[in-house]
Amino acid sequence: MGQVIPNKWKKHLVLVEFGLKKQEDLENEIHRYPAFHVNTLISDIEKELKSNPNSGMYIISSIPSHDCFKLPNFCISSMEDLEKFKASLDNDFFDRFSEVWYCKKPFQNGHDVITGRISFDNRDWINSIKYSHSVEQVWNCSHREIEKFNKDSNAIYLRASREGWGRHYHIDELRVPSKEHKDKVIKGFIQTVRGIESHKEKIEEFESYLKDIGIDEICLEYMLSQKGFSFIDWDTNDDKKVIDSVFPTEEKSKLVR
Secondary structure (H helix, E strand, C coil): CCCCCCHHHHHHHHHHHCCCCCHHHHHHHCEEEEHHHHHHHHHHHHHHHHHCCCCEEEEEEEECCCCCCCCCEEEECCHHHHHHHHHHCCHHHHHHCCEEEEEEEECECCECCEEEEEEEECCCCCCCCCCCEEEEEEECCCCHHHHCCCCCCCCCEEEEEECCCCCCCEEEEEECCCHHHHHHHHHHHHHHHHHHHCCHHHHHHHHHHHHHCCCCEEEEEEEEECCEEEEEEEECCCHHHHHHHHCCHHHHHHCCC
């Protein structure tokens, strides 16, 4: 029997399927290890931390075979963080997870990294009063900061919305430490909007496909760094339904590891 391909990997491949990601970029960004090789992953990150310190944040994700939503992440930016991750491992880790991954968010002086998500609402009853496109962004931190953002958060944060394609965005909330940061944040927001707009046709194709299988809302997660703009994940109210539709059982053997 062949190795089970985690649903989380198939989920990333959905972006490839709809032209929102190149498979080569996906494989270069996500470093995958079998769960029983977690010590190799730790060793590889340790080497990078020693040879190129303060160059970015490493996001370690523990991957089960079937679940693909809200998976445990561990943010690593120092040897101390890496030691804490090692200490968190127990025998249950190998029972619960089939793979462990890491990706690196590059942080360099003078180069911001913007992580954000845009939600599209295409329910039939939505009208011009309702904002159907909603954007949230944070700067130089984990995307999880968006999910837990509140009045006490320290993250640089922007939330904006609009009625649909071709309409202007309205900035609903902006949290910055200074006027200087405000100008830079607005500039970064405009760059990400251009990145999203450049994929308009492919996003609409994806939305149309989802609507055909009964899903009217989609959230696309993205990142803008010195390497450019890229989509990095997506969410719906039924990711498993989407994955099974795009990659039915008879197609599973065709997926690359």
